[in-house]
Amino acid sequence: MNSKPTILLAFFFAVLLGCKSQNTGITYNSETLKIIPISKKSFIHVSYLQTDDFGKVACNGLIYMNEGEAVVFDTPVDIETSDELIDWITKTKKQSIKAVVINHFHDDCLGGVEAFHQLNIPSYANHKTIELAKREGNAIPQIGFDGKNELMLGKQKIINRHFGEAHTKDNIVSYIPSEHLLFGGCPVKSLNATKGYLGDANINEWSNTVNNIKIAYPDLKIVIPGHGDYGDVELLDYTISLFKTE
């Protein structure tokens, strides 16, 4: 009977939602750094790595803020861009950075770690990451842990843990229980992504490793890959199937 107002209302909301999804996308954007809010306390940082095999690659990291403090997961790709990120967190958002956590030994994770060290911000990584970074001649994280590490940010827990080999031998994932959030980094693929750089990968173990993550954290709502769009547990399922061996 009153289908006309209903249609108008539906149209109005469609327009509203359309505008909203465009505007909420990015909170900071420069030539070198993009910051995307994903919850009140969590933001993805995106910086760009020039590679021989894949051209210019957008690389994801995470910022988690709680009670005036922040933890950064993976640095932007170089020192300058890391300084840019640090400025945004400390000056624009007025949070003090408590730590930076490194996913694995590649440049897209730790290329800017010196910028944090210069400000006495400690960096954490799997022991194996430190060993491989040294061998590779990359920047070296400071504080090693054996497979698993827990940090507190205010009252909230952060769990950094190695579940097995995948993109690299050393790769970890970071889990924030209160946010139901997993920063997967390169072990986790965005939907429809290709396998990417496999030079240090274990393609036989990759599916098992990601399956173990899925079993350990059954309550995930947000899953962030190393490259490409974030999503939910679907990203784990996609990654498991991408590397499934017969």
Ligand SMILES: [Zn+2]
């Ligand atoms: Zn990598």
